[in-house]
Amino acid sequence: MPEENISRPSPTERGLPYWEQPLPEDKELAKQETEARKDNLLLDVRAPADVNRYMMDPMRRQSRRFWVLCVILAGGVLMWWGTWLYQAINGIGVEGIGRPVMWAVYIVNFVYLIGIGHAGTFISAALRVLKFEWRRPISRAAETVTLFALSMAAVYPLIHLGRVWKFYWLLPYPNQRQLWPSYHSPLLWDPTAILTYFSCSILFAYISLIPDIAMMRDHTTGRWQAFYRIFALGWRGTEKEWAHHETTQNVFSYGIIPVMFSVHTIVSWDFSMALQAGWHSTIFGPYFVVGALFSGTGAVIIALIVLRQTMNLKFFLRPEHFNGMAMFMLVLSLTWDYFYFNDYMAPWFAGAPVDRTLNILLQSGAYAPFWYTMLICNALIPALTLWSKKIRTNLTALFIVAVLVQVGMYLERIIIVPFSLARNELPFSWGVYTLQAPETMITIGTFCFLILAYIIFTRIFPIIPLWEVYEGQALHGLRKVGHYLLHLKSAE
Amino acid sequence: MADIHLLGLFNNLEAAADAIDRLHKQGTGDEKILVLSGSPYKPEMLGRPHYHGKVGLASLGGALLGMLLAAFLTVGIFLLYPLIQGGQPLIPIPPSLIVFFEVIMLGMMWAAFTSMLVLSGMPVFKAQPYDPRITEGYIGVQVTLDEKLSGQVEQAFNDAGTMGVKRQALAPAIDLNFRRFWGGGLAVLTIGAVITLLFFYDVLKINFPTNMNEQFSYGYEQGPRLAAPAESVPVQGPDLIAGEPASLPVPSSPNSLQRGKTLFGINCVMCHGAGGTGNGAVGAFFNPKPFNLTSSAVQNLQDNELFLVITQGFGVMPPAAENLSPEERWDVINYVRTLKK
Numbered sequence: 135m136p137e138e139n140i141s142r143p144s145p146t147e148r149g150l151p152y153w154e155q156p157l158p159e160d161k162e163l164a165k166q167e168t169e170a171r172k173d174n175l176l177l178d179v180r181a182p183a184d185v186n187r188y189m190m191d192p193m194r195r196q197s198r199r200f201w202v203l204c205v206i207l208a209g210g211v212l213m214w215w216g217t218w219l220y221q222a223i224n225g226i227g228v229e230g231i232g233r234p235v236m237w238a239v240y241i242v243n244f245v246y247l248i249g250i251g252h253a254g255t256f257i258s259a260a261l262r263v264l265k266f267e268w269r270r271p272i273s274r275a276a277e278t279v280t281l282f283a284l285s286m287a288a289v290y291p292l293i294h295l296g297r298v299w300k301f302y303w304l305l306p307y308p309n310q311r312q313l314w315p316s317y318h319s320p321l322l323w324d325p326t327a328i329l330t331y332f333s334c335s336i337l338f339a340y341i342s343l344i345p346d347i348a349m350m351r352d353h354t355t356g357r358w359q360a361f362y363r364i365f366a367l368g369w370r371g372t373e374k375e376w377a378h379h380e381t382t383q384n385v386f387s388y389g390i391i392p393v394m395f396s397v398h399t400i401v402s403w404d405f406s407m408a409l410q411a412g413w414h415s416t417i418f419g420p421y422f423v424v425g426a427l428f429s430g431t432g433a434v435i436i437a438l439i440v441l442r443q444t445m446n447l448k449f450f451l452r453p454e455h456f457n458g459m460a461m462f463m464l465v466l467s468l469t470w471d472y473f474y475f476n477d478y479m480a481p482w483f484a485g486a487p488v489d490r491t492l493n494i495l496l497q498s499g500a501y502a503p504f505w506y507t508m509l510i511c512n513a514l515i516p517a518l519t520l521w522s523k524k525i526r527t528n529l530t531a532l533f534i535v536a537v538l539v540q541v542g543m544y545l546e547r548i549i550i551v552p553f554s555l556a557r558n559e560l561p562f563s564w565g566v567y568t569l570q571a572p573e574t575m576i577t578i579g580t581f582c583f584l585i586l587a588y589i590i591f592t593r594i595f596p597i598i599p600l601w602e603v604y605e606g607q608a609l610h611g612l613r614k615v616g617h618y619l620l621h622l623k624s625a626e
Numbered sequence: 627m628a629d630i631h632l633l634g635l636f637n638n639l640e641a642a643a644d645a646i647d648r649l650h651k652q653g654t655g656d657e658k659i660l661v662l663s664g665s666p667y668k669p670e671m672l673g674r675p676h677y678h679g680k681v682g683l684a685s686l687g688g689a690l691l692g693m694l695l696a697a698f699l700t701v702g703i704f705l706l707y708p709l710i711q712g713g714q715p716l717i718p719i720p721p722s723l724i725v726f727f728e729v730i731m732l733g734m735m736w737a738a739f740t741s742m743l744v745l746s747g748m749p750v751f752k753a754q755p756y757d758p759r760i761t762e763g764y765i766g767v768q769v770t771l772d773e774k775l776s777g778q779v780e781q782a783f784n785d786a787g788t789m790g791v792k793r794q795a796l797a798p799a800i801d802l803n804f805r806r807f808w809g810g811g812l813a814v815l816t817i818g819a820v821i822t823l824l825f826f827y828d829v830l831k832i833n834f835p836t837n838m839n840e841q842f843s844y845g846y847e848q849g850p851r852l853a854a855p856a857e858s859v860p861v862q863g864p865d866l867i868a869g870e871p872a873s874l875p876v877p878s879s880p881n882s883l884q885r886g887k888t889l890f891g892i893n894c895v896m897c898h899g900a901g902g903t904g905n906g907a908v909g910a911f912f913n914p915k916p917f918n919l920t921s922s923a924v925q926n927l928q929d930n931e932l933f934l935v936i937t938q939g940f941g942v943m944p945p946a947a948e949n950l951s952p953e954e955r956w957d958v959i960n961y962v963r964t965l966k967k
Contacts, residue, residue, distance in 0.1 A: 149638045149639070149640035149641060150638060151637040151638040151763060152638065152639075152763075153763065181762070181763065182664060182761070182762045182763035183759075183762040183763070186761070186762060306698075306699055306703060307824065313707065314703040314706060314707045314709075315703075316703075316704075316709055316711060317699045317700050317703065317721070317722075317725045318700070318704075318711050318714065318718055318721040318722070319711065319721075322725075323721070323724050323725065323728070326699075326724075326725055326728045326729065327724075327728050329728075329732070330728045330729070330731055330732040330735075333732070333736070334731070334732070334735040334736075337735065337736070337739045338735075341739065341742070345664070345665075345761075348761055349664070349761035352758035352760070352761045353758065353761070367743065367748040367749035367750070368748055368749050368750025368751060368754065369748070370662050370754060370756050370760070370766075371662045371663050371664055371665075371760055371761075372660050372661065372662055372746075372768075373660070373661050373669050373674060373677055374660075374677055374679070374745075374746055375746045375748075376663070376666040376667075377669075377677040377678075377679045378679045378681050378741075378742045378745050378746045379666070379742065379746075380666060381679050381681040381682055381738075381742075382681050382738045382739060382741075382742040385681065385682065385685045385734065385735065385738040386735055386738060386739075389685075389731050389734055389735050389738075390731075390735065392727075392731070393728070393731045396724075396727060396728065400724065601664060601665045601666075602665075604664060604665040604763060605665040605666055608639075608665060608667070608763075
């Protein structure tokens with residue numbers, strides 16, 4: 135290598151750190167750069183020491199309102215546990231289920247929460263694989279939604295069990311009666327897929343957390359430092375550690391995307407493998423996956439907006455991120471429309487008596503309000519609003535749309551589970567499902583747990599992956615082309 | 627002389643690259659240099675050789691282990707306990723593929739995580755050369771070499787514009803290996819012991835409560851039988867409920883008996899005979915023979931039971947509900963009562 139040709143800065147005029155690069159001297163260019171920084175987090179370079187503080191300050195100081203909220207949510211969690219105990223003692227009959235509606239709100243919650251759990255992985259893994267740079271600050275908030283939604287989803291089949299203490303019969307191990315569980319049954323594909331997805335999501339989130347836990351370890355003292363020291367595992371950020379970290383993240387990203395698709399497909403197979411009107415459909419797999427991503431993206435948007443307002447994360451979460459997420463939600467809404475129409479059209483045209491009965495029930499019968507609300511929330515409202523960038527970047531409007539999407543998707547699951555079961559080929563066994571108090575209380579309690587765990591998590595671990603932001607900031611830049619500054623993405 | 631660690635801190639990439647170049651020139655090999663940073667930089671940016679990790683290979687190994695586990699779940703279990711399900715073969719391919727996919731992915735990702743920790747030498751609990759400013763964007767260049775050479779390394783760091791140099795003696799290596807050896811060994815032993823115990827459950831026979839034998843249970847047709855609720859419909863039909871749907875019984879009177887006798891002659895006599903003894907002209911062809919209405923078996927029946935028999939028929943006897951109104955049926959019953967021996 136010709137050493138002489140390498141210009142090397144001398145100690146006195148050595149290069150400045152990337153966060154101290156001055157604005158261009160030309161006024162026009164300086165103005166352009168200031169504008170670009172305003173819009174784009176990765177160009178708005180600040181000293182990491184300051185950025186660490188932006189993240190850690192809201193984690194340290196909690197308002198009284200936060201603690202009051204915690205107490206209320208903890209009350210909700212206790213209510214859940216108490217009700218669960220009541221249900222375990224008195225039997226599953228305290229629910230509103232009964233022949234023929236044997237699956238109801240617990241299964242609805244299960245499907246809904248698994249759905250919510252999909253967006254986190256999708257945003258952090260798929261957007262990572264596709265190199266969407268705006269994913270950097272939002273990936274962990276999304277992954278955390280996945281973690282807690284999935285843990286609650288995994289609890290629901292247990293709540294649904296009559297004798298919950300027998301759950302270990304799911305393990306591949308012969309029980310007292312010498313029976314092995316049958317892995318040829320959809321009800322065992324489910325725990326297998328959820329175990330894979332849940333454990334790998336935890337590891338995936340943790341892998342990305344390690345460098346940030348190391349940052350917390352470096353900037354705390356006392357007992358908290360000891361806590362972070364354990365979870366940082368002695369991370370120093372050596373080349374070897376980063377190289378292994380990178381490969382592991384790639385393995386997880388590429389591995390967890392098909393697992394994510396498989397999980398919700400298998401959840402849909404819990405339904406579509408049965409010869410039940412409204413369930414037995416070949417499109418259920420992709421239809422459920424799209425629905426899951428749709429509601430999950432909405433849930434992540436809600437979480438991000440709340441985090442931005444309550445934790446003062448305006449530096450990290452900018453209109454560009456909400457714009458990207460909202461566009462993504464619009465695409466998913468249109469895809470959902472397409473799949474739902476597919477799922478609807480074939481039975482409608484075939485016109486089997488039971489399908490016709492079900493359709494009449496939904497379109498002009500007792501369940502019509504639910505059906506129309508679902509269509510309005512899932513199809514009409516996103517299509518009418520999200521095409522506009524003004525609405526996509528207006529957090530209040532976006533929040534309302536995202537909440538309505540949650541309502542719509544929850545109703546969709548209600549229509550699929552208890553409403554479909556209410557009608558079958560034999561009119562003598564038609565039935566009606568009525569929601570009972572214990573189910574309502576358990577549902578509310580689990581959602582309380584989800585929110586409580588989430589807000590406590592955000593106060594213990596940085597909810598923005600700072601190292602990813604620094605990586606982006608160090609590798610992004612502006613390049614002058616003619617008189618214009620062009621956003622230059624990372625060298626990769 | 628003992629080896630020591632020297633850690634030079636730099637606040638930008640160029641200075642760190644410069645320091646590494648100077649170290650190379652002094653004859654320090656790449657194996658003695660370690661770069662610490664708060665976000666990932668490509669080693670080539672710092673003039674360092676590319677590092678080839680083995681996490682990918684380990685993931686492949688994990689995937690193979692997962693495949694074995696999946697084979698056990700989908701094939702092994704069904705060979706141990708043949709359970710044919712829903713008209714499928716004993717080992718059906720499509721459901722097995724699902725389990726294979728999930729468990730292979732599980733093995734692959736768990737192996738990636740474990741190998742990331744093992745290959746990076748984590749977790750580390752002993753003191754290492756470090757500075758908290760590394761998570762503030764600073765880049766650390768760590769050199770491990772003989773203490774005698776530390777002067778020239780510090781010189782190189784200073785020439786490159788370091789923000790500070792830290793010295794640290796080599797920590798005794800035993801500490802970590804000690805923990806890892808015993809911690810890991812203990813974990814392996816515990817897991818092994820638990821798994822072994824699980825396979826001897828049939829020998830140990832711990833009497834887990836199964837609940838099935840603890841619940842209240844009744845033998846076949848074991849009494850006492852509970853009385854039917856007051857508002858329930860008797861198995862004989864609604865006619866036995868007082869007053870419904872039959873009209874009120876018609877009291878026995880000469881007029882009623884007269885009507886009863888006439889109706890009996892029209893509807894009953896051909897089988898039961900004029901005297902009601904069961905010797906009617908048609909009844910002779912039946913087997914079993916029509917009932918003898920004068921017998922105590924018939925006469926001991928309640929009025930409403932007779933009413934039911936007339937209304938619904940009995941055995942080969944057809945129902946007379948179409949021919950006789952409820953009042954007429956009561957007339958016939960009154961008449962039948964007079965046939966008593």
